[in-house]
Amino acid sequence: MTNTPSKGRRVATQQAVRKGGVPPTLVVALVAILASAGALAIQQPTEDPEQRAVVAPATRPLTSLSILCPAAVQGSPDLVIGQGVEGGTADDGTLVSRAAEGEKSEDLDLAPGGAGPVDASRDAVVVTGTGTRAPGLFGARFGGPGRPAAGQCAEPSGERWFVGVGAAGGLHESKLLLANPDTGPAVADLSLWSTTGELIDVASRGLTVPGHGSTVIDLAELAPNRDELAVQVTVSRGRVAASVSDDYTPLEGDPVSEWLPPTAAPATTQLVPGLPRTMDEPKLVLANPGADAGRVTLQVVGERSTFTPSGLKEISVGSGEVVVADLPPKLVKQLAEENASLRITSTVPVSGSLRAVVSGDLVHLPAVEELTGDSATALPGGAGSVLTLTPTDKAGQARVEFPGQDRDPETVRLTPGTTTTVPIPAKARAVVVRGTTAYVGSVRTITPKGASVLPLQALDVEQLIPDVRPEWP
């Protein structure tokens, strides 16, 4: 095609043709150019080879769930267990408690979908529900009649944060309990931060928890001469549930054993719900595990609006440090005026927890994980409990149920930027909240002898069945 020779004579003919009009070769060339341009115009835009569309994971009801309930303290009543499934459930499964250390186990007697005290060992136990008794399992221990305190049962999780943990020589001393609900060994790593930075020379890596076993780590031994620790528990093998017990001695009185709740993982925005209206010595403990220093500002999410108290200074948090800051008296004053949550906003991810003395009792108020859908907590039973709910993003509704109580569920409206409170009947042993939007919440109990705060825990009712497909070659 390209090799048609154009000899001199041909050129002459072409020129002869030109006189008559446009030469045909020119027409061909121009048509070809236009055709090329046209073809490019109808070309599909480029795109990367497409993987098959991701199918949302399927779900099915959970068939097995274990929770670690901490050991009882002096005067503790029975362990309270609840099952937060909607509309009750069939009795087609087992509910067993097994000592966290060892194989001793006993069946628990609890109506399906109900909540109430169960007759279980006073040691730390792993409560396992199987079949229909697994979805929505939750529970907690409570302090004796003289002193409100609460230690919630913990699900095994890949990562847990505890901020404001006390070690030797501080106001309080903490012990970490790690329990492995499975038969195979599990391995957990601890990372610790103190007010002077991350503790890297402590033997806190590769803690093996044998199958059906538990390990108690005395943080006073692990990190002597440190107080105000932040502890991260990460599980690298198997499943481990973690719980922290806390001992302190009040200014006037005998030593007291309590529990220290886990805190939400570091984030740039955190909410501490359920603040008591009156508190003494409120101290905010902030941990910044990151490599960058940050600044933290505080806001109050009140009943009607969110506001920033005037004249509040930013708290600077150095990288890898734990910072303990007194809540400004001005802020404490404003908190006393209404039920509110504290919003911690930071330039870098931080984890926070508020500690205060209420009626002579030391109370830990952790920042809590954002919840979507259903959540619940066991209740001590008795007067003085209030549920506070704060939506994090959009407006929505929350239905509040009290399992085992002959009461109609209460539906409350959640307005962004405000905190809603729901009074809790004195006899209720559990509360289940079903929200239509993202929210945080906790149950605050204040008696003349002290206070306790029970954050709402997300209910584990179903399991994801991931979509599985071959990898793109």
Next chain:
Amino acid sequence: MTVTALLVSHDGARWLPAVLAGLDDQQRRPDHVLAVDTGSTDDSLDLITAAFGPDAVTVQPGSFPDAVAAALPRIDTEWVWLLHDDARPEPEALGELLEAASAHGADIVGPKLREWPSLRRLLEIGVTISGAGRRETGLERGEYDQGQHEKVREVLAVNTAGMLVRRSLLEELRGFDPELPVFGNDIDFGWRAARAGHKTVVAPEAVVFHAEAATRGLRTTPATGRRPHQAERIAALYTLLVNCAGRAVPVKVVRLVLGTCLRALGFLLSRSPGMARDEFGALFAVLGRPGRIRAGRAARRGLGDPRSDRLKRLLAPWWLPYRHGIDFAGDVASAVANQGRDAADRRRAARLESSGHVPMRRPDDGEDELADDSGLLVRFVTSPVAILTAVLLLLSLWGAREALHGISGGALSPAPEGAGDWWRLVTEGWHQIGQGTDAPTPAYLLPMALVGSILLGSATAAVSLLFLAAVPMAAWGAWRFGTVVAELGSGQPASRWIVGWAALAYAAVPVASGAWGQGRFGVLASAALLPWLAHAALGLADPSADRRWRAGWRSSLLLALLTAFTPSAWLFVVVLVVVGAALLMVVARDLITERSVWGPLLALVLTPPVLLLPGAIGILGHDVSALFLEAGRVVAQPAAGDLAAGRFGDVSAPHWIGLALLVPAVLAVLRPRTRVAVAACWVLVALGAVLAALLSHVSIELPAGSARPGTGFLLLVIQAALIVAVMVAGHGLRQTFAGASFGWQQPLAGLMAVVAVLVPLGGLLWWIAGGDNQLERPGESEVPAYMAQAAQEGAGHGVLMLHGSAESGLTWRVHRGDGVTLGQDEILALTGPDAGFDSEIRQLVSEPDADLVAGLPARGVDYIVMPAPADSQVAATLDAATGLTQASSSDRSTRAWQFDEPAEADAIDGDGPWWHPWVLVLQGVAILVVGVLCGPARRDRS
């Protein structure tokens, strides 16, 4: 000593006058002269009757042995001197023969045979026979007689032309074997004489010129038939079988059968199917009549020991046939090489002729070569082209320096450990990769495996070679193609500078486009091959029908190679041929109806699918459009803007450099002088663009997702056509403007020249300066080292790799052997969806029960690995599963488990499709046949 000269004639009137004169000139005149005519139809009988008188002439229709037998009773002298009607003796021949006979006590004496009419070349100085039945003269082919063989020596046999033999011996051996009418009767006679203890010598002082009329087929007689080669082979096989030792006969038969097959193959390879047929014809003719052999052996039984040392010495050594085989292969190779040079010479001669130059001396003249050699360095440093070429070669090596070690990235997977892995993929119908698959192997693996094997079995070296050599090969090919096309398109002698620009511009395409940097090795290989294909395809327009055919076969072979790497090449050529044929139908209807015109075109289009048969058939069970996937991992295809600029997406030279080429290419249309060629180029561009647009709307559905057909080849073609358009239009531009008055055209042309120069310079400099690329050394595997090692132990020991999370979905692959290496991507991409395995894994990561866990090792999985970040839910689920034990991994955040039950090494073994071996054989034969058809015909040379 008395001698009778016996002349046997058959249609030899062409040579007889000279033969008779030679006989007449003998210094030692024979005592008697007899002549036997075996039934000539020309003037032979008249000629000999006139020379010898009617008494001395007998007519005896039949063969040479018959003629001798008929004349023998009439001879009463001691010696008989046998002469052919095409053998002319030198005047002193008879005297020398007799002298040698008496001096050496010989019973048979033969002369030195020289070629007639060349007179200088040696034909025979005694003959023997090799184990394969070949007539051995011990001479080089076409050896000149320079007196180098002057010693009288004992031989097995001498030719009957000029043979001096004792009458008594002829009578004792009962003459020549009538079973050997024309060929081989001399060897058989000598062999029998030797067995009987008689001595045969050759006397080189005696010279006879021999026309070898029968052997060369100058004369066909009823005795030779129309197939002299077959007759010759029959004679050779017969001679061997009747004369060898009795116990050796079975071995001999086997050897001759095998030898015949080999020889036939050789003849097929040199495109002489007739000779191959003769070989088999002879074998069947001899073996089909065992009675004849038995009779022949019985007649020779009393002659003496057939295995005497003396005979062994006289027969050819055992290794001779093998040497001939090697020589033959060498001949074929050099013929192929010469053919290329011939084509170049032909073109050069035509060019010189048209430009009116005096033809140059051939540069390969012996004397010149010495002088040239001594000045090689001088010639190099004084030739700017040589220096520039060397500089560019070094620069291209520098640019491609990363490829000096193993590379992977982009579309390129790491090379396997050795070329053997590629061979396995090519030859096996079932591949133990993934979960075991019979998906077809990509076609490019065959050439890659070949190259790898040549490079001492290193697959890495083959990949490196491709990445190192693609640019120089593309430039070289473009230079060769450009030189021809520039002349044809512009009607002027090709300008070195402009063709050099074009070659550089084209060589810049594979690198500037990003094909190099993105590891698109398919496009890279096609870029290197495309100009060679175009060059070969030019031969389709050759005036000689034979060359057209050869060009058709050669182009089809190259097209098959290109198609293997970039399948859209075939599609493009099909469209091009259809368009071209339609055009021919309109303008030259009588031309296209000629078989040697449409035949090669058809061969060009239809051969590649046959040569790529296993892939073409294997694809049938899958999405057929997957045939048009480019080589390598599935990657994005260029968009419209990329196509116009000749770029593959972002990892490439700046787009504006590529777009700059469009301006001179469009303006090239304005030159009337070269417009035909430029318009043709633009038609090619349009075809490429239209095809790319059509292909961009095709979606290939693969198990893991959807992809687009590869359009990389079309990008190459568009770029090449644009470059050719500019190159052709650039010819003669300077001369045109040199004489013209200054106007707007000169600055425009100058500007275009600058723009055009920018295109290759920009692209190549971007590359050499270390432009962006995705290539890197094959990195650390995600698979822990000890598992990778365990995986090496057998294809069944797989490592299940899980990526992703429960929320966003998990993807799986199974690591086997070295992991996914070059060539396996396409197979895995085509592997049918394994819904069963998908659901098993789904269950494994959500609710593993003991049965499932126990069953997975049977599917060839030993370990499960979740590289960081491992999904905690899935990890926890697997931790809790019975039958799985946590396994260690190098990285803390990577999770791994081991199945308690180990997998079997052959867990994923399976059977490929039944037709696979047959298709492979067919493909092999097709490649061989096309390869032979590409080569020079044997008939051409003689």
